Amino acid sequence: MQSGLLIKRRFCALVACSVLAIAGLYGSDCLAATRVEVKIPDIPGYLTLKCDFHMHTVFSDGRVWPTVRVEEAWREGLDAFAITDHIEYLPHKRDVRPEFNRPYEIARQSAKDKGLILIRGAEITRDMPPGHLNAIFLKDVNPLDVNDWKDAVKAAVEQGAFVFWNHPGWTEQQPDGKSQWYPEHTELYEKGWMHGIEVVNESSYYPLAHKWALEKKLTIVGNSDVHNPTNLDYEFHKGVHRPMTLVFAKERSTEAIKEALFARRTAVYHENTLIGKEKYLRPIYDKSIEILNGEVTVKGKGKVNIRVHNSSEIDYELAADGIVEEISAPRSITLYGDRTVLLAIGGKLEMLSGTRQIRIPYRVRNLLAAPDEGLRVELVIGVNFVAVEGK
Ligand SMILES: [Zn+2]
Ligand SMILES: [Zn+2]
Incomplete structure (x- = not known):
């Protein structure tokens, strides 16, 4: 559906470039990067920010350098994103020194230059239960590098982080192959240490996690968890998009995104589906x-x-x-x-x-x-x- 439109846009850009080149006004820079906006409207009182809060780089088991994540996010129309490398799983550590804050530090200026909001994060990566948890809006990732997973989550919460349960429907990680809410999750939840849950991760939607989110009033998020260059997993040039979290924020800032996440003002954009509360989906539909x-x-x-x-x-x-x-x-x-x-x-x-x-x-x-x-x-x-x- 989108590809025809993109081809048309690119053709127009090519024609414009040729005209300018002939006129001697434009150098060899004709194949400049372009950003494709995600066409989902704002809703009354809030901006609809397009976000991805889960992805990896060579600093854990990803296959790209942090600044490549910035470039992809910009081209794919994101407003904000978090690089969340694993803390406990570092298969490239012989080649890339494991420094947990480096992905953020390396990407920060590049994100700023492109007008993107980069959020510092990490993935607490443990066996099930409790499985994997992302902590975002961290000030320093290092205090999360501890033996006991409870101490890691505590260190995140002490920094004011927003913590969510990653891929709860990833059954390979489940001891009996079934998605389950364990007593460990109840403990996290009751302490106020679990704020959100992924209802979409990569290409999977988890109806059970959606149900838990509704029952327990958790913020829903949907993220790519991408390890490859995004275009290897999502054919962006053919109109395929990565899953994203729509955040209904009062303004375009890190603090406003954080406020909206804790206030559960989100929806998830997955393939051709939007998942979220009626009060957010209806105004999007009505404005469209x-x-x-x-x-x-x-x-x-x-x-x-x-x-x-x-x-x-x-x-x-x-x-x-x-x-x-x-x-x-x-x-x-x-x-x-x-x-x-x-x-x-x-x-x-x-x-x-x-x-x-x-x-x-x-x-x-x-x-x-x-x-x-x-x-x-x-x-x-x-x-x-x-x-x-x-x-
Ligand atoms: Zn994970
Ligand atoms: Zn991950």
Whole structure:
């Protein structure tokens, strides 16, 4: 869906470059890096910041240098990110000196130059239970390098860190191959030492973790946990994006992101799905969708097209959620991102007349307020019914 658009954009850039080169105004720098914005709107009162709080570099088991993470984040439209190398798993330590604060220090200036917010973090990497936990907004990673995992989490919390449980649905790490909430997690939770949980990690969505997050009022996050260059795992040039956490922040700053995370103002953008509370998903949908001809005339059982424009990049997948007495409408329809879609409605009664407001009920299957619970929406139109005399 996105690739056509990208090809068009690149073609235009190429033409512009050629013209400038011919005019002698532009050097050999024509293949300058470009950033592709993530088209998901802000919501009333908050900016929608696109974030990834989990990734690795050569300072643990990743395959890239920290500044490459900055370059990728910028090109892929992120606003903020955290490099969270493992503390306890350092397979490159013969070649790269294990210094836990170095990834942040190396990337910091580069992030600043590109207007990105870089957050200092680390991954506490232990067997299950409790498994892996990310701590972000750290001041110093070194105090987390201790034997007992409880001391590591305590050291993070003492620095005011936001701590979340990583990939709780990664069953290979589970002793019996099943996702489980262990007494160790209860202990962390009850101490106020676990603030969030990954409901999406890499390419997996974990409905069970989503359920736990709702029950226990944990902040939901979704992250790439990328180890490779991101383009090896996500074909960005073909319109594929990494999973990201949408943070609804009062402003664009580290402190505002931290405040929003502790206040649980997040959603997760995974493939073509948004996961999050209704109060955040609904305004995103409402701001994305516009009915271009909201007043139409239907003659008898005749048909008419409603033009629905979607300014976001998400393809909203609508399924009918009820019957409308006066008109027929498609049982399912996809409102493609960055497109206008025709939605055909038809009259059901020859003799109906007068103007009525019609509300067509749908569920958006890829806006998940809870596991398997698509957001309920209505397409609202004004219909002027004109009776047609029987033949
Ligand atoms: Zn991990
Ligand atoms: Zn990781």
